[in-house]
Amino acid sequence: MTELVQEIHKRLTFAIISHPDAGKTTITEKLLLFGGAIHIAGAVKSGKNPRGATSDFMEMERERGISISSSVMGFEYGGRKINLLDTPGHADFSEDTYRTLSAVDSALMVIDSVKGVEERTRKLCVVCRMRATPIATFVNKLDREGKNTIELLDEIEKELAIEVRPLTWPIGQGRSFKGVYDIAASAIHLFRPGQTRAPTDTIAIDGLDDPRLEAEVGESLAARLREEIALVGGIYPPFDKDDYIEGRVTPVFFGSASNNFGVKELLDALVSTAPCPTPKETDERMVEPEEQKLSGFVFKIHANLDPKHRDRVAFFRICSGKFERNKFYYHVRSGKPFRTANPTAFMAQDREIIDEAWPGDIIGLHDTGTFKIGDTLTEGEGISFKGIPSFAPQIFQVIVNADPLKEKQFHKGLNQLAEEGVVQIFSKPHRPNVRVIGVVGRLQLDVLQYRLEHEYGSTVRYEGVDFTIAHWIAADDKKVLEAFVDEHSSKILIDIRNTYIFMSESPWNLGYVKKNNPAIRFYSTSEMVEARA
Ligand code: G4P
Numbered sequence: 407m408t409e410l411v412q413e414i415h416k417r418l419t420f421a422i423i424s425h426p427d428a429g430k431t432t433i434t435e436k437l438l439l440f441g442g443a444i445h446i447a448g449a450v451k452s453g454k455n456p457r458g459a460t461s462d463f464m465e466m467e468r469e470r471g472i473s474i475s476s477s478v479m480g481f482e483y484g485g486r487k488i489n490l491l492d493t494p495g496h497a498d499f500s501e502d503t504y505r506t507l508s509a510v511d512s513a514l515m516v517i518d519s520v521k522g523v524e525e526r527t528r529k530l531c532v533v534c535r536m537r538a539t540p541i542a543t544f545v546n547k548l549d550r551e552g553k554n555t556i557e558l559l560d561e562i563e564k565e566l567a568i569e570v571r572p573l574t575w576p577i578g579q580g581r582s583f584k585g586v587y588d589i590a591a592s593a594i595h596l597f598r599p600g601q602t603r604a605p606t607d608t609i610a611i612d613g614l615d616d617p618r619l620e621a622e623v624g625e626s627l628a629a630r631l632r633e634e635i636a637l638v639g640g641i642y643p644p645f646d647k648d649d650y651i652e653g654r655v656t657p658v659f660f661g662s663a664s665n666n667f668g669v670k671e672l673l674d675a676l677v678s679t680a681p682c683p684t685p686k687e688t689d690e691r692m693v694e695p696e697e698q699k700l701s702g703f704v705f706k707i708h709a710n711l712d713p714k715h716r717d718r719v720a721f722f723r724i725c726s727g728k729f730e731r732n733k734f735y736y737h738v739r740s741g742k743p744f745r746t747a748n749p750t751a752f753m754a755q756d757r758e759i760i761d762e763a764w765p766g767d768i769i770g771l772h773d774t775g776t777f778k779i780g781d782t783l784t785e786g787e788g789i790s791f792k793g794i795p796s797f798a799p800q801i802f803q804v805i806v807n808a809d810p811l812k813e814k815q816f817h818k819g820l821n822q823l824a825e826e827g828v829v830q831i832f833s834k835p836h837r838p839n840v841r842v843i844g845v846v847g848r849l850q851l852d853v854l855q856y857r858l859e860h861e862y863g864s865t866v867r868y869e870g871v872d873f874t875i876a877h878w879i880a881a882d883d884k885k886v887l888e889a890f891v892d893e894h895s896s897k898i899l900i901d902i903r904n905t906y907i908f909m910s911e912s913p914w915n916l917g918y919v920k921k922n923n924p925a926i927r928f929y930s931t932s933e934m935v936e937a938r939a
Pocket of ligand 1: 432663
């Protein structure tokens with residue numbers, strides 16, 4: 407095996423997807439403790455404030471401050487080099503989270519056993535499914551009275567359109583929670599409330615009729631477990647790793663993160679089954695990680711928090727080949743060479759300069775304005791990675807420069823912050839000076855306004871628009887598209903790639919326009935549409 411192949415097999419690059427409060431921070435912390443990346447509990451900053459202390463907006467700013475160090479947490483465990491990518495935790499939703507998912511090879515979905523499938527999880531799952539990203543599931547908070555297990559699994563299957571394969575099964579829940587039954591190994595892991603050590607007490611049993619089961623969990627829970635496992639065997643086919651890797655089924659584990667129960671078993675399962683770096687799609691062809699030549703893309707750009715220093719960190723995901731410090735690479739969008747003397751690796755609490763990095767790794771490139779989100783680096787080939795789509799914003803506002811003397815600052819700030827992914831900018835056909843801002847969550851508007859003022863000295867105000875639904879549009883025949891655009895010009899926007907977007911004010915209106923224009927295709931992400939020449 408070559409060094410490249412060995413390094414690829416070691417890598418496990420994933421993100422945790424969940425609704426706020428399901429337990430992501432708690433699990434992250436336990437994973438890092440097992441990986442020896444941190445040594446004391448409480449070291450992972452939750453991105454949360456003491457309740458009510460500050461506004462959501464302040465929280466987002468604070469998060470920006472800590473997220474360089476927590477965006478990518480690297481650690482080693484079980485012979486694998488694990489890169490855990492953080493998805494921002496604030497309550498409002500931003501595109502940053504979507505983009506982070508383009509840089510992972512699998513995801514861990516955390517579900518609160520009391521609340522079941524929640525809104526944010528639903529949205530993130532849609533993004534994972536677009537790319538067939540494999541998802542493993544951890545049902546958390548079994549120490550609380552939650553939903554009936556079979557009903558909860560049904561809910562996951564129905565709401566998230568993915569088949570489940572329970573690999574463990576809870577024995578009781580809430581106050582009567584006794585632990586989990588490992589179905590394949592025929593063993594029980596016993597839960598002791600408040601325990602913080604790992605591994606948990608595990609007892610191998612000889613099938614579910616083994617008297618040791620009853621001795622440990624009591625007669626009635628043992629009977630219920632026998633009944634439920636019989637049902638499970640009838641409902642769910644055995645777990646097939648390929649189905650998981652291809653994103654068709656999700657293996658499900660149960661536990662209680664705050665009690666450190668089930669997390670080590672989860673990590674062991676991920677280490678043995680979660681995929682190593684997978685092939686990635688470009689507009690031109692599939693790129694295999696084993697290819698000798700380097701390729702990768704920028705999925706996130708992070709501005710220095712100090713406004714006096716305009717430099718930024720570009721987060722670069724390596725897709726193939728080996729990255730070397732000081733080597734010249736090809737920056738595809740500009741056609742220019744790129745070289746860096748100080749690429750950084752992200753370890754759990756540190757950044758350190760590295761000499762080389764491998765597929766699956768995320769490295770930080772010091773950026774003085776070279777990169778935009780989605781940029782590709784190669785050794786000369788003109789390819790461009792898919793998977794960094796712009797998502798249709800749900801809130802639109804016209805942005806107006808409130809101080810005519812600061813026109814330059816306004817444009818510079820707006821462009822740079824759009825490149826950083828804070829907002830999407832659109833213009834109107836024939837009216838290039840009208841700038842429309844699109845965001846996924848309202849907080850992004852406040853952040854834009856605040857940062858324009860504090861970092862660029864530009865004051866702005868917003869004006870409302872009366873449409874809320876955006877679709878990128880395309881047609882086989884260019885003339886048909888242009889005729890449609892002319893006819894609906896008051897409802898057309900143009901994005902930075904020069905692609906048309908059709909805006910509607912209601913689903914009814916959209917349906918009507920679609921019905922009357924069958925030659926036009928409507929898309930909810932920018933990725934499916936070719937940019938206009
Ligand atoms: P998040 O990052 O997904 O938003 O969730 P986080 O880990 O911060 O957990 C949210 C809350 O749920 C925390 O309580 C945490 O302690 C609790 N929690 C996590 N895992 C479990 C579990 O297995 N069982 C129970 N009962 N609770 C769990 P908090 O009150 O917000 O914070 P804290 O005071 O406990 O730190």
